[in-house]
Amino acid sequence: MFASYLIGLREGLEATLVVSVLVAFLVKSDRKDRLPQVWAGVGAAVALSVGFGALLTFTAAHLNHGQQEMFDAVTSLLATVFVTWMIFWMRRAARSLSGELRAKLTDAIQMGTIAVVVMAFLAVAREGLETALLFFASVQGATTSSSPLIGISLGILTSIALGWGLYRSALRVNLTKFFTWTGLLLILVAAGIFKYGVHDLQEANILPGLSNYAFDISSVMPADSWYGTLMSGMFNITPQPSVLETAAWVLYAVPTLFFFLRPQRKRPAAAPPVSVTDPRPAA
Known part of the structure; x- marks a missing residue:
């Protein structure tokens, strides 16, 4: 449930900030x-x-x-690519996001009604x-369908x-820290999704070594224990991973966390604080 909550919170807030910029403008x-x-446009994007x-x-x-194993593997690998791109894109483009949205909306208004609907649709549909x-990939192997x-x-x-709180000036949130911490957690979630994708490829007999375990900590972290379930559900850390699964987790998580x-690089001027009229996160 926590991994799903994190996905909804992070992606939902990005979409909410986009809508807030458009509405405030x-x-x-x-x-x-x-x-x-x-x-x-927003409603159409949600429906899609x-x-x-x-x-x-x-x-x-x-x-x-x-x-199904192949389908799950492909969606897991695609989700890993998209979430990684999203995390680094938001970190790089956050400062200019608000200005770009306002400029695009101004152009759309001049073009007509349909252009405004399409612009709002495209701005939210990506998120x-x-x-x-990401949600579909993260819940593969979940023991229940209701918790995710x-x-x-x-x-x-x-x-x-x-x-809404940011828009109405009823709330002040340090979005720089928010996106940094959620980005870190999402990288660990994405590492687990990537690991699960490799596991699915092994289940589909595309990759070897399904029974070649890297380690076995089932005596310390039983799969049916509350903490074993927690670690498996949040980050796909299992007590008996294969060598390829473990290598995939490490090869993704370590360099991604490093970068x-x-x-x-230091910028010449600091970004202005987030406000109602300009609810963009600082990079």
């Missing part, structure tokens, strides 16, 4: 008549994301064992599709509450 520029068009998640679930449920793919759904729902609701934690 229209309100400040006295163009409230365009708000229904923005909400139409839910439909994409349902399609992934439906497809996986109608495959045989070998095909929604990433959320659906509850987790991601709570995460999205929390992100909406945070976004993520490496200090960025």
